[in-house]
Amino acid sequence: MPHLEDVLARIDAHLEQERAALLDLSHRIHAHPEIRFEEVQAAAWLTEALEARGFAVERGVGELPTAFRARLEGRGPGPTVAVLCEYDALPGLGHACGHNVIATMGAGAGFALAPLMEDFDGTLLVLGTPAEEGGGGKVLLLEAGVFDGVDAAIMIHPYKSSHPSMGTLASTKWDVAFRGVPAHAAMAPHLGRNALDAVRLAFAGIDALRQQTRDDVRIHAVITDGGAAANIIPETASMNAVARARDARHLFDDLVPRLEDVFKGAALMTGTELTITPSSAPYLEIVNNPPLEAAFTRHATRRGRSVAPYDVADGTGSTDMGNVSQVVPGLHGMLDIDDAAMPHTAAFEVAAGSARGDATVLDGASVLAGIAAELFLDAGLLAEAKAAFAKATGLAR
Ligand SMILES: [Zn+2]
Numbered sequence: 001m002p003h004l005e006d007v008l009a010r011i012d013a014h015l016e017q018e019r020a021a022l023l024d025l026s027h028r029i030h031a032h033p034e035i036r037f038e039e040v041q042a043a044a045w046l047t048e049a050l051e052a053r054g055f056a057v058e059r060g061v062g063e064l065p066t067a068f069r070a071r072l073e074g075r076g077p078g079p080t081v082a083v084l085c086e087y088d089a090l091p092g093l094g095h096a097c098g099h100n101v102i103a104t105m106g107a108g109a110g111f112a113l114a115p116l117m118e119d120f121d122g123t124l125l126v127l128g129t130p131a132e133e134g135g136g137g138k139v140l141l142l143e144a145g146v147f148d149g150v151d152a153a154i155m156i157h158p159y160k161s162s163h164p165s166m167g168t169l170a171s172t173k174w175d176v177a178f179r180g181v182p183a184h185a186a187m188a189p190h191l192g193r194n195a196l197d198a199v200r201l202a203f204a205g206i207d208a209l210r211q212q213t214r215d216d217v218r219i220h221a222v223i224t225d226g227g228a229a230a231n232i233i234p235e236t237a238s239m240n241a242v243a244r245a246r247d248a249r250h251l252f253d254d255l256v257p258r259l260e261d262v263f264k265g266a267a268l269m270t271g272t273e274l275t276i277t278p279s280s281a282p283y284l285e286i287v288n289n290p291p292l293e294a295a296f297t298r299h300a301t302r303r304g305r306s307v308a309p310y311d312v313a314d315g316t317g318s319t320d321m322g323n324v325s326q327v328v329p330g331l332h333g334m335l336d337i338d339d340a341a342m343p344h345t346a347a348f349e350v351a352a353g354s355a356r357g358d359a360t361v362l363d364g365a366s367v368l369a370g371i372a373a374e375l376f377l378d379a380g381l382l383a384e385a386k387a388a389f390a391k392a393t394g395l396a397r
């Protein structure tokens, strides 16, 4: 078996050779933002690049046209390590979540490890997971069995600071539609049943509910249909609403039924008909994996990054990586691309294509490749990761 130090030196040397190709890939994806499930170009560029480096690529896995699985076998049987790529952008904001950086960190780990796999026992997967922003791509891939046989799944998200994990919230979202009766707003208002009033009352109900919720609860909504004209009592009106809490149990046992009552109450008050349709699979909270997180810290520190524990007071979000971490030992590390900008802002979009973003692509690729190499070389690390997973979930993997 090769020594880890030699392997890490080779990883970083390969990344230097691949620097131009990798950053070109990151910049191309950044300049051509594609929203959830429409990441045709990003998936094509990533799979082409992985194929050119010897990976066997399956496109459209899990019946998602923009998902992919790139596989490289080692010299013999061993663990299966999956490095995850995200590459969807945000509607109207481009790559303001920096998923071009995630994609190229993951692909870069594949580039760096490709020439080394002949010395390892095991299988390296680079998985292309579309639609993190509200589509639940990883949830669909989990359901389709794409994560079957995976021993560890690792990824890194860019952020304004570097952390071995992310504070997460479980989340769920729905399209909430009300159907009333249209009427002339001046000539015959008494014949109408106003669907927009139902939406307004639902918002008011949510605001009243907020005071009686836990500190970790988040509820937000937008109006997606608010009627056509002021002189017509709106027959239809609808909203998209998101609810989040620190854990899925509280979310689904406590918060969701109370929110459903708010929507039902709004329909009852206005004499409208209510339809609630989930608009994405629920996202679950991340199961932390301390051994994988310690490995992240070792490798990020090796690349000169200063890593601190994640402070949930700083803000928490949701990711479909949470669902993966519930069934596979998982890592969702964070590496800085800015000192201040938060994801989903214009400033973060700029950072994702900046020189500092580029440095993070290379560092992140090295960190992911380093962790994967450790998992191939050190059976102890994988055993520890599996033990931590079993302790947290009660599941064996
Ligand atoms: Zn995001």
Ligand SMILES: [Zn+2]
Binding pocket: 097, 098, 099, 132, 157, 343
């Ligand atoms: Zn993101």
